[in-house]
Amino acid sequence: MPYAPWMETVSALRVKSLYKVYGNRADKAMEILRNSPDGDEKLAGLRVTTAVVDANFEVRRGEIFVVMGLSGSGKSTLIRMLNGLLSPTHGTVEIDGVDITKLKPAALRKLRREKISMVFQHFALQPHRSVLDNAGYALEVAGLPRAERREKALQALRMVGLDGSADKLPQELSGGMRQRVGLARALAAGTDIMLMDEAFSALDPLIRREVQDQLIELQAELGKTIVFITHDLNEAMRLGDRIAVMRAGRIVQIGTAEEILTDPSNDYVAQFVADVDRTRILTASAVMERPLGVVDVDSGPRVAARVLRETQTSAVYVTGRDKRYLGTVTADAAAQAVRDGRKNLQEIVSTDHVRTVEDTTPVADIFAAAAQSPAPVAVVDPAGRLAGVIPRVTLLSALGSLSADTGETTATPEPADEAGTAPTADPTRAVGAAGTAPTENGNATAEVPAQVVAEPSVRLTGGSA
């Protein structure tokens, strides 16, 4: 393959056929898995746990890559192999092109110090050290002089809005603040890669939202590469540029939130996502339709009037040079312009009549615009071009078929498939040692929708408002 600079820079982290099998006969289990990839039943009797099986993915620089799965699905095992805290049974982990599975302990420690920080669920703060000293801990380990350490730690605390609490002890802070100290510690370390294992899972929902927002903001500012682990689908959808869904040690799908919602790779994923608030995830571009009447701004008002008659709509969408969206012209305005003898639509095109949203606007934020808009809401792309329109009917039917958890679904809920597709914490996969496998969280199955909801199509057709 010819040399291309982006090949080296595009991914910060690359995982290839990565496995972790716990148990004495891991090698035998590996052999079986390699020869028959789905042959888990052949592992019975070996008393091994296949925690991670054949993981393959790349994390792009500056991306938030979420790994989502139920308790026991192998997330922590996976993330611990990413920074070498656990060595894989098989496979490679490359950080900036270096296979860390081949590094000697000292080289590995150096790489961790310089390139990867980790944020844990339970903060791991030291109770007798000030917030400032906690934030600067990684720098202390790295042997930085005190003054420099303080400065960097303070700067990191400022980023998370905690510089006012620098001299406090962790116990004087709320849970949300403590977790932000954990975040500050990772930021102070100045590494490009941050691994976050259920970092926000212990927080109350509202506080959790706050720290999620903060992470998104920091991410936009600092462009860190983040691997974020969660068992919470909504958190995954909020944070993830891309999401890897894990089940029983295997990554069953990798995609954007929208891809996973609209095109789940199998029943398991479909069921997992059935109760998510889609209106927050799906964006205008997922529900928009082709606009019926579009005219060029240089057209005469008679053309506009004709298109209005033909399409039986109350406004035409007017575009200018480079297809840039300029606004709409109503039937009344077009008729008046004909009487006034105008030559084009330049002076009568208006953005007052029809609301405009961006193609990335969440569906939830379009309802108000749609309610105020007598004709379908205009959707513009980042270049300002008319990408599509959203008739109110479309939005309402989208809402109906999307709110799968309200009982107002257009699809008929069916009992869960018996054929083992129902997501569970999968204790049984500690093959031959069922029941001995600990999970972090005994009620993991409570997070899973009890019913399978047939996947409605979100691209609704027909009908203009």
Ligand SMILES: Nc1ncnc2c1ncn2[C@@H]1O[C@H](COP(=O)(O)OP(=O)(O)O)[C@@H](O)[C@H]1O
């Ligand atoms: N040190 C270990 N020894 C044996 N089994 C383990 C060990 N750590 C985790 N496991 C098992 O590996 C599977 C995956 O665990 P883990 O990676 O912690 O999942 P998650 O983080 O998704 O909850 C589970 O069945 C768990 O019991």
Ligand SMILES: [Mg+2]
């Ligand atoms: Mg875990």
